[in-house]
Structure formats: C-alpha cells, structure tokens
Amino acid sequence: METLGLLGGGFAAALTPENLLWALVGVVLGTAVGVLPGLGSAMAVALLLPVTFKLDPTGAFIMFTAVYYGGLFGDSTTSILMNTPGNSSAIATAIEGHKMALKGRASQALATSAIGAFIGAVVSTAVVAFFSNVIIDIALRFGPAEYFALAVFAFLATSAVVAQSMVRGLIALSIGLSLAMVGIDSQSGAARFTLGIPSLFEGVSIITVTVGLLALGEVLHVASRVHRGGSGTTELLRTTGTPWLSGRDLKRAVPAWIRGLGFGLPFGAVPAGGSEIPTFLAYGTERKLSQLRARRGKRPDEFGEGAIEGVAAPETAASATAGTAMGALLGLGLPTSATAAIMLAAFQQYGMQPGPLLFERNADLVWALLASLFIGSVMLLILNLPFAPLWAKLLLIPRRYLYAGITGFAVLGVYASSYSVIELWLLILLGLLGFMMRRYSIPVAPVLIAVILGPLAETELRRALAIGQGDVGALFSGPITIGIYTVILAAVALVAVARMRSARRSRAQAEAEAAEKTEVAG
C-alpha cells in the first residue's frame, strides 16, 4: 500500500507538462538512435549528459531513462524490415523477424516486437517499483567488502565472461581502471599519473571518456570503412495489411512473451553488459521448444521460415532488462549496462549517489522517475506500433550529415562541460582509443564500467583492508561476499568449458574438411 501511495505521488510529479515533454523528447530520441544502426542509447545519453546539466535533475533523468527504453523499442524495426539490426540487442530478433517480413508478414512482426517490448518494459518497471523495499533491505546489508565483491563481479562479468575474447575484455577493463586512477587520490591526497598537468588533478572527465569512446570512436570507425564499399544497401521491405495480430498469432506470441520476461528480468540486474545475452538465450529456447513440438507432431517447426515466437521472446527479454537494470542502478548503485553506467555518472554529476539512501534522500526523484517509465512505455507503444515503417525512413538521412552532426555534438558537449580546450585534445586521444578498440574488437562496455566503478572498487577495497587491519580474509567474510564470489567462479568455469568445447568442435570440423579436400584432390 505504501508503494502505491509513493507511486501515486510519482505520477503526479511525472504528469506535469514539463516532465511529460522530457519523457516525449526522450522516447523520440531513443527510438531514433535505436532505429539507426551503429547508434545506441549509450551514445545518446553520453551526448545529452553535458548539454543538459542546467536542467532540473528529475527532468534530465526522465529523459535519459526514456532514451534507454526507447532504444530497446526502436532497435527491432530495421532488423525486421531490412535485416540490419539497429543494435546488438536486436540481432536475435532479426533472424526470424526478417523472414516474417519476407513472407509478407512485416506488420505482424513489427506489432509482435512492439507489444513484446511494451510488456517487457512495463512488467520490469512494476517489479522494481513493488520490490524496491526488498532491494533496499539487501543493499543496506552491504559493507565495504560486499561492495568490493559486487564491483569485481561487474568487472569480470562484463570483461571476462561476456566478451568474445577474455584477454581483450580484460585489457578493456584495465584501460578503464587506469583512466579512473588519474588524478588526486581522494583518500591520501597523492597525485597519481597527472604528469604535473593541473587540469588532470581532478581526473579525466567521465564525459570526455564516454563521448570519446562512444561517439567520436564510432565516427572514426565508420569513417575508416565508409569509402571501402561493400555495404550493399539492403532493400526496405514494405508493410502491407493491418498491424493487428490474429487470434492464432496471439496464441503463439503470448506464451513466448512471458518466457521472454523470464530471461530478461533476472539478466537486467546482472552486470552482463546489456541485453544481448538474454535475447540469445530467449531465442535459443524458443527454437528448441519449437523443435520439441515438431517432434511430438503438434506443429511443424517454423524456425528459419519466420516463426513469430522468435520475434516475441527476444524483444520482450531485451526490453525487460531495462527495468531491472534501473532497479539495480537505483537501489544498489550497480550499473549493469553501458547506458546504466553513464546514468550512474550522471547521478554523480548532480551530486547524488544511487543506492539505498537515494530512496530516502531523493524519494521524489526516484518515484517520479519510476512513474515516468510507465508513461514512457505507453508513449513508446503508440509511437512504435503504427508508425514503425515511418521510423525506418530515418535511414534516408545522408550519412555524412548524421556523422558530422554527431561529431559537432561531441565537441560541443565536451567543451560545454569543462570550458577547456585541453579536454578537446583529450577527446581526440580517447576517440582514437575507441577507434582502435572497435578495429580490434575490444569491447567498450568494460572500459565504461571500470571508469565509473573503479574509484568505488578501490575505495571499498582499501576500506575493507583497513577494517580487517591488512587481513585479506576480511574480503571473504560474510555470506553475501562468499555468495558473490561463488557465482563469479561458476560463471567463469561455465564459459571456459563452453569455449574449450567449441574450440574442440571447430578443430574437429577443420580436420574433417582438410581430410575431405585431400580426398577430392587425390
């Protein structure tokens, strides 16, 4: 009951014309960056952060979260219509979604994904709103050792477990940690890695890091390939007929939506670098279930020919991560995706520290934010359900203007946040770093998580060691820390086994192919 009262107050704050406007701006921008391949909500929030610091924090966060949700709605449109995923979270949707579109069922595919994304967003936000007490109760039991374990979990999950190559992921992590260490050490006052440059005493600005890696790095990466051709423009499929789902479609989509929730909700709260993993897990499960059904003779396996479950489940899973990711961010101060990491930086810019105390000190903001997420989800459903084909027209914007505009925004934001030209030179260096990382497929998310959580991890580690008087065992005392470290070890072991198995399989395959070739040659 208490929650309903608080949420009611939140709705009253979120329904003011000003906050409604920010939510609308956010969902429109979010959908746009979601639709455009290569751009994502992380880049959008990074670019918005410096130019909005004059806004009231509630309005700014309503806009940021609306961008986050919008990105997860918009990404499926081009997946379905052009087989070009707007974001990595829509790769799984593209597989069956584009097949549906090729069979003339584009409208149904778009509707399935929009409704799925809506269900994911609303249910996950409701879970966070109604279980906020539980999250806070857990968070209040966290001491320095627990927070350090959580940071280690976030570091290793994004770099070693999720990344394609463990070494590259860990390199990204250590680059982020080194960037985070530049500046005056807050505990001892020692100047670290500043090379005597006064503007580095306060550390490398998080805005410069995020804008450089996400925006300028992406622009340089696209520039390095734009004249090298090969990017055959794929045809935009037309949508025909009503976007309404028939009863038969609904009967198949509803269970898949619900199963998608099952993957998305837990994964949003785990720092696994975003929503890709649950979408692939949801996709894989639907495929296996379909094969099972076919074997029992119930319904032929439609996977590969446009199965509606293959669109419904991944979209719901992707969108459901957004809500629980906001829960982990607000309640624990734990960023579980790149966008959430930038929002954590935004909270710090406004002098707020997400965590259990945020619900006490800034209760107005938190509940207005949660209420506006419901409102934003409804706006997104309206924007995406009938108008998805219109959004796809965004791809007609000439690329040169798009990237020139992004570059202009990047330098504008970095300059406006510091009024210092030195930050612009740093921006160029970080942009080159981002370009190099994209070129050699080193993931960017671990850098962001490390830059933002690095100072916290170091502080809590030193605090925990100081409390335990130098005893390393102090880091592993208590059920919560032991639990977290056990999960880390289990996840690393699981991935190591899976990697070894796939390596063995591909080696066996290569040998078989080589044998075949020699046979043919002989």
Add this chain to the structure above:
Amino acid sequence: MSLSSTPAEPRGTDTGPRPARPARHWWRGRSEIFVGLLTIGIGLFLGEQTLTMHVPDNSASPGPQFFPSVVAVLMVVLGTALAVQVIRRPAPEPESGLADTETRAHDQAGAVGELVDGERPPAGAPATHSDWRTVGIVIGSVALFALLLQPVGWLLSGALLFFGVAWAFGDKRRPVFEAGVALVYSSVVQLAFVAGLGLKLPAGILGGVL
C-alpha cells in the same frame, strides 16, 4: 564489431603508396601486436609512475600505490598474452568469406554464441583495410576546431567542423551547398543550446554581431 578479421598494415605505411595487393607479409593480420605492445607500454608507465609517486606521510596502510601496482602488473601480463595470441594465430584474410562470417557472428554473439547453439546472425559488409585518409580528415577537422574555437567562435569553427566531417564522408560535388548546410547546423545549435539551454560557447570574432 567485425574488426577482428581486419588484416591491417603495420603503422608507418599509412599514407605512403603501396602495391595494390602485396604478397602476404608477416605483419598481415598481425597488426594487433601493436595493441599488445601499447598495453604493455601503459602498464610499464603506470608501474614507473607508481614507484616514483610522492606519497603523503599520513596515508593508511593500503595506500595510493596499492591499486595502481595491481593494475600495472595486470596490464603487462595481458599485453603479453594478447601479443602471443596474435603471433600464434593471426587474423584471417578478408577473402576467405566463410571464416569472416563466422568470426563476425562470434563477435556479435560473444560467449553467448557458444552457449546458445543458435543460427548465425546475418553478416554485413566484408572487412577491409582502414581508410586512413578519411579518418585523417575527420581527426584533422576536430583538431582544427580545438585550435579555432576560442579565437574564432562556435558559429564558424562549428560550421567548419561539420563541413570537414561531411566532406570526409562523401559528397564532394557541391561545396557551396554543403557549406550552407554546415552554417545552418552551427546556427541551429547556437540558438537551441546557447539561447535555449544556457550553455556558454565562445562568440569569437562574431562576438559584436551576435
């Protein structure tokens, strides 16, 4: 990301003319060694700076040098591991279409691609050499902007930046039209963010007019 399959030339040959299709050089597909060396270099730099750091006397027992030394050692080890990995297994040639698609799929799916035995996601454009000329024009435009912003002001330097990047990305036929678009862009930004949101941007030489 699709870049693990990009065989790139070693640094230093970036701008010079080179034969259209050189014979397979040892460096082809191994340019990532540079990343490993860079990582080792940063690690050594961190280590050197940590050792010579001036530590205030009052600091508690795990002091400001503790965390940096851990990261420094980690970076040297990781850089070496990456270099060894690249030497033993260079990136595949772009021509081998199949291998390329496979790497790309793995890149996108990450570890999940291995855990979930799903269908391969669609492949995009084939990977090629980096186009250093275009990258250079973009970086040059940003650098020029950094030099010009304070003396000349946002309106002109921002327009020049937009023009430079748009020029690098494409259409070189209508410079006057493109310059007009660039000026419209910087004026709209000036109106929206300086007049609307209250950011302070240098007015520069147009300060009297605005």
